[in-house]
Amino acid sequence: MTTNNQYWDESSEAISRSDLEALQLDRLKLTLQHASLSHFYKKKFSEEGVDISSIKSVRDIRKLPFTTKQDLRDEYPYGFLCVPKERLVRLHVSSGTTGQATAIFYTRADLETWADLLARCMYMAGARPGDTFQNLTGYGLFTGGLGFHYGAERLGMLTIPAGAGNSKRQIQLMKDFSTNVIHIIPSYALLLMPIMSEMGIDPRRDLKLRIACVGAEPYSEEVRRRIEDFYGIRVYNSYGLSEMNGPGVAFECPHQSGMHIWEDAYLVEVIHPKTLEPVPDGEYGELVLTTLKREGMPVIRYRTKDLTRIIPGECECGRVHKRLDRMQGRSDDMFILKGVNIFPVQVEQVLMNIPEVGNNYVIVLRQENNIDNMIVRVEVNDKIFVEDMRQLQRIQKKITHDLKGELLVTPQVELVEPNSLPRAEGKAVRLIDERKF
Amino acid sequence: MTTNNQYWDESSEAISRSDLEALQLDRLKLTLQHASLSHFYKKKFSEEGVDISSIKSVRDIRKLPFTTKQDLRDEYPYGFLCVPKERLVRLHVSSGTTGQATAIFYTRADLETWADLLARCMYMAGARPGDTFQNLTGYGLFTGGLGFHYGAERLGMLTIPAGAGNSKRQIQLMKDFSTNVIHIIPSYALLLMPIMSEMGIDPRRDLKLRIACVGAEPYSEEVRRRIEDFYGIRVYNSYGLSEMNGPGVAFECPHQSGMHIWEDAYLVEVIHPKTLEPVPDGEYGELVLTTLKREGMPVIRYRTKDLTRIIPGECECGRVHKRLDRMQGRSDDMFILKGVNIFPVQVEQVLMNIPEVGNNYVIVLRQENNIDNMIVRVEVNDKIFVEDMRQLQRIQKKITHDLKGELLVTPQVELVEPNSLPRAEGKAVRLIDERKF
Numbered sequence: 001m002t003t004n005n006q007y008w009d010e011s012s013e014a015i016s017r018s019d020l021e022a023l024q025l026d027r028l029k030l031t032l033q034h035a036s037l038s039h040f041y042k043k044k045f046s047e048e049g050v051d052i053s054s055i056k057s058v059r060d061i062r063k064l065p066f067t068t069k070q071d072l073r074d075e076y077p078y079g080f081l082c083v084p085k086e087r088l089v090r091l092h093v094s095s096g097t098t099g100q101a102t103a104i105f106y107t108r109a110d111l112e113t114w115a116d117l118l119a120r121c122m123y124m125a126g127a128r129p130g131d132t133f134q135n136l137t138g139y140g141l142f143t144g145g146l147g148f149h150y151g152a153e154r155l156g157m158l159t160i161p162a163g164a165g166n167s168k169r170q171i172q173l174m175k176d177f178s179t180n181v182i183h184i185i186p187s188y189a190l191l192l193m194p195i196m197s198e199m200g201i202d203p204r205r206d207l208k209l210r211i212a213c214v215g216a217e218p219y220s221e222e223v224r225r226r227i228e229d230f231y232g233i234r235v236y237n238s239y240g241l242s243e244m245n246g247p248g249v250a251f252e253c254p255h256q257s258g259m260h261i262w263e264d265a266y267l268v269e270v271i272h273p274k275t276l277e278p279v280p281d282g283e284y285g286e287l288v289l290t291t292l293k294r295e296g297m298p299v300i301r302y303r304t305k306d307l308t309r310i311i312p313g314e315c316e317c318g319r320v321h322k323r324l325d326r327m328q329g330r331s332d333d334m335f336i337l338k339g340v341n342i343f344p345v346q347v348e349q350v351l352m353n354i355p356e357v358g359n360n361y362v363i364v365l366r367q368e369n370n371i372d373n374m375i376v377r378v379e380v381n382d383k384i385f386v387e388d389m390r391q392l393q394r395i396q397k398k399i400t401h402d403l404k405g406e407l408l409v410t411p412q413v414e415l416v417e418p419n420s421l422p423r424a425e426g427k428a429v430r431l432i433d434e435r436k437f
Numbered sequence: 438m439t440t441n442n443q444y445w446d447e448s449s450e451a452i453s454r455s456d457l458e459a460l461q462l463d464r465l466k467l468t469l470q471h472a473s474l475s476h477f478y479k480k481k482f483s484e485e486g487v488d489i490s491s492i493k494s495v496r497d498i499r500k501l502p503f504t505t506k507q508d509l510r511d512e513y514p515y516g517f518l519c520v521p522k523e524r525l526v527r528l529h530v531s532s533g534t535t536g537q538a539t540a541i542f543y544t545r546a547d548l549e550t551w552a553d554l555l556a557r558c559m560y561m562a563g564a565r566p567g568d569t570f571q572n573l574t575g576y577g578l579f580t581g582g583l584g585f586h587y588g589a590e591r592l593g594m595l596t597i598p599a600g601a602g603n604s605k606r607q608i609q610l611m612k613d614f615s616t617n618v619i620h621i622i623p624s625y626a627l628l629l630m631p632i633m634s635e636m637g638i639d640p641r642r643d644l645k646l647r648i649a650c651v652g653a654e655p656y657s658e659e660v661r662r663r664i665e666d667f668y669g670i671r672v673y674n675s676y677g678l679s680e681m682n683g684p685g686v687a688f689e690c691p692h693q694s695g696m697h698i699w700e701d702a703y704l705v706e707v708i709h710p711k712t713l714e715p716v717p718d719g720e721y722g723e724l725v726l727t728t729l730k731r732e733g734m735p736v737i738r739y740r741t742k743d744l745t746r747i748i749p750g751e752c753e754c755g756r757v758h759k760r761l762d763r764m765q766g767r768s769d770d771m772f773i774l775k776g777v778n779i780f781p782v783q784v785e786q787v788l789m790n791i792p793e794v795g796n797n798y799v800i801v802l803r804q805e806n807n808i809d810n811m812i813v814r815v816e817v818n819d820k821i822f823v824e825d826m827r828q829l830q831r832i833q834k835k836i837t838h839d840l841k842g843e844l845l846v847t848p849q850v851e852l853v854e855p856n857s858l859p860r861a862e863g864k865a866v867r868l869i870d871e872r873k874f
Contacts, residue, residue: 077613086567088595091614103614111590130523139576139583140600146576153548158525163577176514177528177540 118151143246222352555588580683659789695760
């Protein structure tokens, strides 16, 4: 592992496309052999007549069956395990908010691989040994917290395991220890802004923040720009999911033009969610991932339900690892209103492009007289004089007009005072669906 | 490092007293040289005319000045630091509930030492690679969470970073993954009991629990016996404090007759809190500790405020590392009622020896007509028929009598129904002092 100016792991990052594909093929074959030791894949491969020796190129992955969240649920707890239990050192469990929990296992080598991938991500964004890293997300079973924590220590940053919440202390720690790099969810980055102002802290003047690693929630380019402007930092998008270890699957380089997915560790496909056929680079579809470097629990062709696309062309940074575009949301997040498919993040994009709009909003779906309505409740920003009725009406009209242009349905827009909507220190609640089906 | 049947680290654990003292002297001298690089000790040693070359035996430590919590506060953030900031990889910060925060720094070597000490503790208690370890304490800045987490992974247990709270899921995880070893605070171990019963889970029949590592709160021998009886496990007492890394300072061996303090890593003294002179082994006093193996931030003669004693004599396990008795509480916890010094844990000892008493209680101190009163509110256990007035009066009388015998003051005892007192998922609130001074 070299730590020259540009790469954390030069042999993996500066690899050529042909060497990468050769590596992927080797690892894919090993992964398949290894996976067939698990209860689930042994059965699945036998049922579907999978012949590992017929895999001659990475494209042959299309011959293999998909794996779904439901498979992980059905096989809870040990159906995906490929090593003796004695070799495991970590277990994460999904919250199971939408049903039966799922279990993710890690051997010692898996924890090393995972920490190394996260160190690679942050190093690529410009984090360096000697920087101070503050982790503002929850720890425990959530893979985001311990994932970034191990990556930051691996990289050699002074790691502050601040955890979620306790906003004033967070800000105090940033100041006292000259924090340079933070890991934060976007809604919490927005929530901290008025608290900093209250404390008389101007982040550009009083703090040494340089880099924010941001993930775990879908959010818009417009919110990124607001966070960058307020804190005077660069915000880098992060992508991961516990089924693929956690964060560290894909991350932005300094060109901020999509998230490089580490193809030496994950094989990437984008498919049409209905036909299940691959879509060409540049077109949106469902992300499907295969682990290439996982010992405890390989997962083959996992349907992530996340909707994105491969950004065509080469990145200026020179890395051949393909770039994922910002997640459009999960296919689960999408809602249908008057027959139109809408993602909450589309609403956010429109709102955050309007300068008079503040940092918080909520979408309420409600059924009245058997008609579905969308109410968009929006905070105005704190420079708006809330008694100027005429100005408010102008803003309301503009929001309604812009949303209709984007969504093709007319929402009912309600303006509220700055910092008046309820806020969560965890993931923001952006959608309340009160409809009965 | 060997992992034979008895020792995690044979060379440190099976050492003779004379070899241990030679090792301590070497490490003490190194520690003093190293400490004098920090802003605080450089100044302190110079002011007090400390001559490191005059240290000829570990007993000479008495020539050195003490370090207090207030020193740590005054020197926040970097006054104790002995290495360039670039070498640090972890920072913990005390909550600062009683004033200015304090900062504790760790180099990579410090994290290794710390994890290794915790692995040694748990291995000594009988934890083995391949066991499942569930960490039921909070993570983040609290050193208990990440401390045990790193130790468990180091030992090679399947580590579940469950975190605090979410009781039903905790119990489900214990069941689904056959948890053998837990880290838990005593009040939470009590809190889980009725929830397990509600869920129809008999821990002796349905779970595979073997070992509980328990610390972070003062608690009584009687509560230990209740926890052991209910879960069918062995409970091992753990001692540590963030100023000395965190947990891993002292821990019980299978003989459960005091906590072996790892004297290869910490130099132990017990002093009279007023005269500051050493007290003989067997007598209670304030624990004073010196780090012997810390790189980022050595601390010399730290006054812990914890009241305990060295248990005289040799332990049957053969380890020469001295044994600390159960903490009587912190000198800060002690309250004075009608001129008598009382520790909340003394009240607990009396209560938990009475079979009719349930698992929860609270002490309220109140001033009425200029007289201080102690109200002890106690849950009866769930086998008591709460409508039987005569039985209740008998229990009340017994509790009053026993408390008066122990404390020499007469409390007002109030009996309440099982599980009716407020419970915290964090540290239990055992004392409410409503008096005005």
